[in-house]
Amino acid sequence: MYDVAIIGCGITGAAAAYELSRYQLNTVVLEKENDVCDATTKANSAIIHAGYDPLPGTLMAKLNVEGAALAKELCHSLDVPYKQIGSLVLAFSESEQNTLHTLYERGVQNSVPGIRLLSAEEVRAMEPAVSEQVTGALYAPSAGVVSPWEYGIALAETAVRNGVELKRSSEVRSIKRIENGWRISTAKGDVEAKYIINAAGLNSAAVHNMAAEPKFHIEPVKGEYYLLDKSEGSRVSHIIFQCPNEDGKGVLVSPTVHGNLIVGPNAQHVEDYTDVSNTAQGLQFVKQAAVRSVPSIVFRDNIRNFAGLRATSEKDDFIIEIAAPGFVDLAGIKSPGLSAAPAIAKYAVELLRKEGLVTVNKSCWNGSRKKVRFASLSPEKKNELIRQNPAYGRIICRCETITEGEILDALHSPIPPCSLDGVKRRAGNGMGRCQGGFCGPRVLDIMAREYRVTPEEILQDVDGSYILVGETKQGGNADV
Amino acid sequence: MYDLIVIGGGPAGLAAACSAWENGVRKIAIIERDKELGGILNQCIHNGFGLHYFKEELTGPEYAGRFIDMLKSTGVQVKTDTMVLNVTEEKEVHVVSAAEGYQVLKAKSILLAMGCRERTRGAISIPGSRPAGIFTAGAAQRYVNMEGHMVGKRIVILGSGDIGLIMARRMTLEGATVLACVELMPYSGGLNRNIVQCLQDYNIPLYLSHTITDIKGRARVRQVTIAQVDEQRRPIAGTEKTFDCDTILLSVGLIPENELSKKVGIQLDRRTNGPVVFENMETSISGIFACGNVVHVHDLVDFVTAESQRAGKAAAQYLAGGAPSTGPVLELHNGDGVTYTVPQKIRLEHLEKNAEIFFRVNRICGKSEICVTSGAELITRFPREHLAPGEMEHIVLPKQLLQKCNSGNITVSIKEVPND
Numbered sequence: 001m002y003d004v005a006i007i008g009c010g011i012t013g014a015a016a017a018y019e020l021s022r023y024q025l026n027t028v029v030l031e032k033e034n035d036v037c038d039a040t041t042k043a044n045s046a047i048i049h050a051g052y053d054p055l056p057g058t059l060m061a062k063l064n065v066e067g068a069a070l071a072k073e074l075c076h077s078l079d080v081p082y083k084q085i086g087s088l089v090l091a092f093s094e095s096e097q098n099t100l101h102t103l104y105e106r107g108v109q110n111s112v113p114g115i116r117l118l119s120a121e122e123v124r125a126m127e128p129a130v131s132e133q134v135t136g137a138l139y140a141p142s143a144g145v146v147s148p149w150e151y152g153i154a155l156a157e158t159a160v161r162n163g164v165e166l167k168r169s170s171e172v173r174s175i176k177r178i179e180n181g182w183r184i185s186t187a188k189g190d191v192e193a194k195y196i197i198n199a200a201g202l203n204s205a206a207v208h209n210m211a212a213e214p215k216f217h218i219e220p221v222k223g224e225y226y227l228l229d230k231s232e233g234s235r236v237s238h239i240i241f242q243c244p245n246e247d248g249k250g251v252l253v254s255p256t257v258h259g260n261l262i263v264g265p266n267a268q269h270v271e272d273y274t275d276v277s278n279t280a281q282g283l284q285f286v287k288q289a290a291v292r293s294v295p296s297i298v299f300r301d302n303i304r305n306f307a308g309l310r311a312t313s314e315k316d317d318f319i320i321e322i323a324a325p326g327f328v329d330l331a332g333i334k335s336p337g338l339s340a341a342p343a344i345a346k347y348a349v350e351l352l353r354k355e356g357l358v359t360v361n362k363s364c365w366n367g368s369r370k371k372v373r374f375a376s377l378s379p380e381k382k383n384e385l386i387r388q389n390p391a392y393g394r395i396i397c398r399c400e401t402i403t404e405g406e407i408l409d410a411l412h413s414p415i416p417p418c419s420l421d422g423v424k425r426r427a428g429n430g431m432g433r434c435q436g437g438f439c440g441p442r443v444l445d446i447m448a449r450e451y452r453v454t455p456e457e458i459l460q461d462v463d464g465s466y467i468l469v470g471e472t473k474q475g476g477n478a479d480v
Numbered sequence: 481m482y483d484l485i486v487i488g489g490g491p492a493g494l495a496a497a498c499s500a501w502e503n504g505v506r507k508i509a510i511i512e513r514d515k516e517l518g519g520i521l522n523q524c525i526h527n528g529f530g531l532h533y534f535k536e537e538l539t540g541p542e543y544a545g546r547f548i549d550m551l552k553s554t555g556v557q558v559k560t561d562t563m564v565l566n567v568t569e570e571k572e573v574h575v576v577s578a579a580e581g582y583q584v585l586k587a588k589s590i591l592l593a594m595g596c597r598e599r600t601r602g603a604i605s606i607p608g609s610r611p612a613g614i615f616t617a618g619a620a621q622r623y624v625n626m627e628g629h630m631v632g633k634r635i636v637i638l639g640s641g642d643i644g645l646i647m648a649r650r651m652t653l654e655g656a657t658v659l660a661c662v663e664l665m666p667y668s669g670g671l672n673r674n675i676v677q678c679l680q681d682y683n684i685p686l687y688l689s690h691t692i693t694d695i696k697g698r699a700r701v702r703q704v705t706i707a708q709v710d711e712q713r714r715p716i717a718g719t720e721k722t723f724d725c726d727t728i729l730l731s732v733g734l735i736p737e738n739e740l741s742k743k744v745g746i747q748l749d750r751r752t753n754g755p756v757v758f759e760n761m762e763t764s765i766s767g768i769f770a771c772g773n774v775v776h777v778h779d780l781v782d783f784v785t786a787e788s789q790r791a792g793k794a795a796a797q798y799l800a801g802g803a804p805s806t807g808p809v810l811e812l813h814n815g816d817g818v819t820y821t822v823p824q825k826i827r828l829e830h831l832e833k834n835a836e837i838f839f840r841v842n843r844i845c846g847k848s849e850i851c852v853t854s855g856a857e858l859i860t861r862f863p864r865e866h867l868a869p870g871e872m873e874h875i876v877l878p879k880q881l882l883q884k885c886n887s888g889n890i891t892v893s894i895k896e897v898p899n900d
Contacts, residue, residue, distance in 0.1 A: 227602070231742075274698055277609040280715075304602035306610065379574075382582040393578035395563035398513060399739075404578075435600040437619045441627060455629055460612030464699030467612050468629040469726075472654050 002028045002165075004357070005184055005193035007172050007207050009036040011152040011338055012330050013199035015345035017159035017166075022367070023359040027164045028193065029156070030186055032171040032203070034463050035422045036415060037152035040201050041338070042425065043276060043308025044223070045252055045262065046148045047239055048072070049336040050087060050140035052107030052115060053249065058317045060336065061110045063347060067340035068142060071151070074342055077368040078154035080147060081257040087143035087239035088118070088127060090293055091136045099243045100138045107140065114141040129236050129294050143239055145257045148338055149425040153415065155341075158369055160414040162362070167191070168418075169463060172200070175210035181326065182211065195326040195352050202273045202311045204319075204331035212323040216331060220273050220309040221248070223265025224282040226290075229301040229433050232261040240293050248310075249335060251289035253297065258400075258431065263290045263297065265308070276307045303433050310334040320347060326355050372409060373428075375401040396446070397439040399432025407443060411450045419459040420444060420467070444468075483507040483799050485573050485587040487564050487740065490519020491781050492772020492788040493593035494547035499792030500591075501554040505799055509557040509585070511564050511575055517551070518544035519595055520618070521781065523625045526646055528673070532782035543781060567592075567744045569765060589795050592741060592755070592763070592770040593788065596777055598643070599733040606638070608695025611702070617643040617731040621650070630654060632727025636704045637661045638692050640668035640675070642779070642870075644731020649678035651729075659723045662687045662706050664713055667844045669733070670870050671779060691715060692728070701726050734777045744768070751820035752776040758809075759826045759835050760794035761787065769795050776822045776838065779872045783838070790836075805829060810885055815853070815893025817841050819869070826890075831879045838874050839892055841867045847897045850875055854885035867894060 004020055006013045009031040020027045033039065048071045054060035075082035091097045100117060107115040116139050123130060123137040160166050170186040181194040200207040205218040228235075239254040248267050256262050266285045283305060290297060313319055313332030318340070323329045328351050330344055337344070353359060374382065374392055385405070386393035392405035410417060410426035417423045420436070423443055430436030430443070444467065448455045459465045483505050486493045489512030497510050516522065521529070524540030531537055534546065551558070562577040573585045598616040615623075615631055621643060623629045633656050637644045640663040648658045661679055666689045668675055679686050687706060693715045694705040708719035736754040738746075747756045747764035754775040755763040761771045771791035772784045807829040812821045821839040845867040852859045852875070862875050875892075882890070 226605075275609075277695075278605070278607045280607045280693070283605055283607070300603070302602050302605060303600065305605050379582050379584075382576065386576070386578065386581040390578035393576055393581055394561065395513065395576060398563065401563075401565065433600075434597045435602060437598055437600060437616045440619055441622050445627070455627070460700075462699050465612035466700060467631070468623065469632055470630050472624055472628050472630055474630070474655060 001181060002026045002191065002193040004195045004197060004352070005030060005182070005191055006197045006199055007184070008032070008198070008200035008203070009156055009166065010039060010041040010199065010201045011037060011148065011155070011341045012201070012333050012344055013197070014152045014155035014159065015341040016197050016199055016330070016348055017164045018155040019342070019345040019349050021159040021162035021164045022361060022365050024362055025359065028191060029159070029164060029166045030170045030172055030184065030191065031166065031168045034169045034418050034459070036156045036166070037149045037425070038462065040308055040311060041152045042149040043306050044148060044335070044338060045254070045265065046145055046256060047252070047254065047339070048082070048144040048146050049339045050107065050115065050143040051110050051112045051336070051339070052103045052138065052140060053244060053336065054110065055316070056106055056109035059320055060317050060340070063318065063340035063343040064336045065110050065112060067343035070342035071146065071339060072144065074155070075146060075151060078158060079369050079371045080151045080154045082144055082146045083257050084142065084144040085238055085255065086139060086141040087241060088123060089138040089241040089243060090123070090130060090134050091243060092133050092292070093135065096243045097136055100136060103138050112140060112142065115139065127236055127238055127240065129296055130240065131293060131295055145239065145254060146338070147257050153426060154369055157414040158367060162365055166415060172207060172210070175207070177211070177324070195355065195357055197328050197330060197348055197352070198323070199330045201333065202309055204311060204329065208323055208329050208331060211327050215323070216313045216315060216319055218311050218313055218332065220270050220275070221312045222268040222270045222275065222282070222307050222309055224278050224286055224307040225262060225264030225305065226283070226286065226299065226302050227256070227304045227306065228261040228263065228297070228299070229303050230259045232298055232301045233259040235261050235297060236294055242289070242293060251286055253290050253294045258428070260303070261297070270309070273309070276309060278305045278307050282307070303435060318344065320344060320351070322351055322355060326352070328352055372406055374403045374406055396442050397429035397432065399434050400428050402427050402429040404446065407446055408450065411447065419461045419465065420447070421461040423447065481507070482509050482585060482587040484589050484591060484795050485585060486510045486591045486593055487567070487573070488512065488519065488593035488595055488774070489517040489558065489560070490593065490595050490772065491521055491544060491547065491784050492595065492774070493591070494544070494551060495785040495788035496591050496593060496771055496792035496795070497556045498547060498550050498554065499789040500796050501556055503793050503796030505796045506555065509559060511562050511573065512558065512560045513563045515561055517548050517558065517560065523618070523622050524646070525625045526650070529781050532780065533785050564740060567740050569744055571767060589767040589769065589798055591791060591795055592768065592774050593772050594737045594740060594774045596734040596736045596773040598730070599735055601730060604732055606692050606695065608692070609697055611695070611697040611700050613697070613701035613726050614695070614728045614730065617641070617647045617729045620729050621647055624650060624654060630656065632656060634659060634725040635727045635729060636723050636725050637729045637731060639663060639731035639733070640670050640686060641731040641733060642670040642674050644729060645670045645674040645678040647729055647731070648684050649682060652682045652684070658682070658684045659725055660685050660687055660706070662690045662692060664691045664709060665689070667868065668870055672868070672870070693720065695728065701728055704728060734773065736774045736777065738774060741770070749820065749824055751814070752822065756824045757822060758830070759823050760830055761791035761823070762794060762798070767798055776820065779870065783872060808888060810882060811889050812837065813889060813891045814839070815851070815891040817843060817845065817894030818892050821892055826882065828879065828882060831882070833879055835877045835879070835882060836874065837877060837892065838872055840872055841869055841894055844868050845894055845896050847899060849895045849897055851893050851895050852877065853891045853893070854889060855887035859885065859890070
């Protein structure tokens with residue numbers, strides 16, 4: 001029997017796994033997909049929010065501000081791309097100026113460091129590309145951009161390296177109360193644990209309902225995005241928000257931590273928990289809203305559209321509470337969930353302690369991680385690395401300058417990826433302007449070679465996302 | 481110190497290096513990122529290459545092979561599996577390879593021949609889900625022709641560029657069913673011969689003025705919806721058709737690959753997405769030349785060869801130390817019906833006899849005249865029976881004629897001639 005089972009390995013589950021890996025506990029993480037961080041965590045605005053949005057006194061406010069500070073330290077020790085570039089909320093009218101004042105007051109009450117209101121002139125001096133119509137802004141220097149999937153993967157990897165067990169493609173089907181704990185039936189067999197952390201994101205209400213009386217609903221809210229070429233990456237140098245509305249924080253324009261420009265999201269309530277399709281109307285809305293902030297964006301340099309689902313509940317706060325004995329919900333983790341994750345994890349462990357979980361520190365816990373990022377090294381360091389291992393001299397992804405050595409590192413990491421996109425999320429290949437057109441076949445080849453499988457077995461992403469259907473020269477098809 | 485470093489060992493780089501050698505340049509290196517020379521020709525196993533240049537019909541690898549053989553008789557150094565990371569104005573070329581590590585190579589002149597890449601789904605923001613089974617036509621071509629893997633069984637092709645058309649035939653021959661080729665414009669962007677030989681010969685329907693409006697499937701493509709578009713290229717409600725398929729191939733345009741050119745600060749032309757070049761393929765930085773698809777996307781490799789030979793020769797002349805140019809510069813502009821011209825600038829004193837001008841038209845034209853004007857004055861005109869955006873056009877302007885252009889500007893435009 002495990003001490004703790006974490007259901008779901010998005011950013012929240014990964015942070016909880018990382019937190020629990022410090023202690024002498026048998027912890028297991030159950031993930032529905034074939035990779036960690038493959039849903040909401042990989043498709044969002046990639047922002048560490050400063051914390052002026054949530055209402056003072058809410059859990060969200062407290063955990064956002066605490067989490068943002070922790071994220072900065074964690075990204076440093078886990079070698080995750082993070083840049084504290086600050087954010088601006090733009091106002092375009094008198095009433096929006098009032099909103100800025102409200103946000104400023106909230107920020108002060110939430111103890112957000114360094115926030116201040118800017119005049120229109122100050123805004124334009126800081127950010128020349130913003131619209132002439134801007135009347136002022138709220139500046140929050142502590143906001144940052146992060147690589148969200150790398151952040152989640154780093155947390156999960158480090159947890160695994162410190163002894164946490166991860167079971168992938170293990171969707172939870174039912175949960176039963178047993179003596180001293182719970183029996184969890186998954187797609188890959190049963191698991192027993194004394195405590196459960198429900199970090200199932202979009203499915204957190206369904207998982208809650210397996211163990212307790214229904215209490216909340218999760219409604220997926222879709223957000224669509226543009227990701228532009230690095231040629232547009234310096235269009236702005238801060239995260240540019242508009243005033244929030246009832247649908248969330250509105251459409252933002254921001255450099256990404258990788259140097260691209262991200263534009264989005266809209267907010268569309270959808271029925272289907274897996275519907276991450278883009279729509280012509282959604283993208284059109286995003287484009288029109290974005291040029292209101294930054295009129296000069298060159299959308300013809302777009303390299304990818306994507307959409308993600310926010311796990312929104314009816315409550316205007318995170319749902320972090322004991323749902324049943326030894327069962328804690330981490331649910332309704334919408335924005336700023338990415339920012340709050342490490343603080344949510346600490347808070348969840350605190351709740352479990354009150355339920356009787358005993359946490360004793362491990363004597364040999366290593367909470368840090370180091371990664372080779374060839375492109376960012378000096379020429380001397382590049383040469384040293386290639387001398388040690390010539391695979392670092394072979395560029396596989398020409399757009400992002402990712403070497404075979406880095407791809408091999410990903411394939412032999414603590415959570416080996418089983419798809420091209422899994423490699424991409426770890427090594428960064430295929431993220432660039434050709435979107436894997438050139439390197440895709442080569443990475444697939446390396447994967448098949450290293451994993452000793454046939455090329456047909458390599459997936460694009462989720463289970464069933466096969467890329468190749470067989471060999472050529474197999475003869476004609478009767479229906480031609 | 482090299483006399484000339486050629487970046488890219490595809491058809492442009494090969495022809496340019498050979499030509500520079502023939503014109504007396506001796507210390508030449510070709511830097512190629514792939515394992516072997518030949519570039520994209522290596523995956524173009526169909527025939528139709530070389531009709532103009534060799535007067536015979538070759539496959540892509542054969543065409544490349546001819547130049548690789550020619551290169552063998554020269555002393556040109558070849559560095560394969562080597563990636564150029566940066567180029568500086570001082571003509572330093574930063575390269576990296578597994579064999580030799582990170583190096584800075586110095587050169588007296590540089591020739592850019594990096595070719596082009598395919599536009600992706602993102603560039604045109606196709607709505608729908610994002611499952612496996614969506615390939616650019618070139619990536620699929622690599623899988624099928626070089627790696628021996630099939631990418632799908634029931635296929636819809638978006639875009640009617642040449643690679644898409646070629647792949648329609650290729651996939652059919654390999655046993656797949658190509659359900660449709662869908663083109664946004666009212667005309668194909670590919671060569672007419674490819675429409676006939678790759679679509680019509682296999683009864684593959686071509687839907688002109690149509691686009692993809694939805695893609696379904698979570699893990700792998702399951703269904704595609706297409707719709708007709710109006711004159712503003714907006715989908716028309718009620719015209720949707722769906723296809724049950726597992727694969728989408730995209731042939732929606734090529735973009736010259738000029739990230740290195742941008743880094744070194746070469747002036748680019750927003751119309752071609754390539755460097756602005758003079759009559760001899762020299763870029764805005766003296767001693768740096770460019771040729772082939774990195775300058776503008778060609779229709780036939782034969783024309784890449786011809787252009788690259790001019791560039792190689794020009795590099796030789798530059799190295800031989802011609803006096804820096806001080807004379808007048810003519811600027812070329814596009815008039816009605818013309819998308820771009822290459823070159824964009826002509827230095828008369830550099831011309832021997834003629835200036836060769838390449839361009840594309842932006843619509844299908846029947847009987848027409850290509851008009852060359854300087855200011856208000858019509859300098860010359862060339863009659864054509866038919867013009868299409870898929871085919872690169874070419875005119876030759878004698879030096880004598882250009883010397884009369886006092887305005888410093890030349891405009892190339894298309895005038896349709898009404899049928900009698």
